[in-house]
Amino acid sequence: MPVRLYRLPSAARRLLPDCLWRLPATDNTLYLTFDDGPIPGETPFVLEQLARFDAKGTFFCVGDNLARHPDIARQVLAAGHRLANHTQHHVSGWAVSRPEYLAEVVRCQQELDALLPAPEARPLMRPPYGRITPPLAQDLRATHQVVMWDLLTCDYDATLNPEKCLRNAIRYSRPGSIVVFHDSVKASRNLRYVLPRYLEHFAGQGYRFAAL
């Protein structure tokens, strides 16, 4: 059985203090995020589900996918959600040099800026796989808010069955949680089962869903 870390221990969070892990638990708000899109099929599915609950979310986009599917990215924006940076080619911050990594972020940001009505003062960026080093996080701080998560649903894990994925997503969510889902083909089976039920569960408990 693979070990799934739905939530990272606080010691790990402290290694990256410049990153955003969770928002204050001042009210019953959840911050849903969707990584790796935009793509046909999955991203429109997410938009439909969010609309049913008047929920807003944040979409961490791969620059390459923005270049391929700008029309889908525009739909995300038009529905009132937020687009954010997930590098141009989904690179790991542990695998490439510092200049290469920063160039990946810049390229993705150019794709985003071409779609946004106006550039954001401090755009959001999530490192693919959550892999980033403290020096890189510090470099990025000048231009971006780096966003990690409070809860990883592990929806991309094909060995995780949808019922269990949903159970854990519900169990580990708490007010102020930043929750990671994926609008990707790999996550499709779990996402399509979990997201509507997750939204229904928390909407029924009086939660609201906001973009970051």
Ligand SMILES: [Zn+2]
């Ligand atoms: Zn990703």
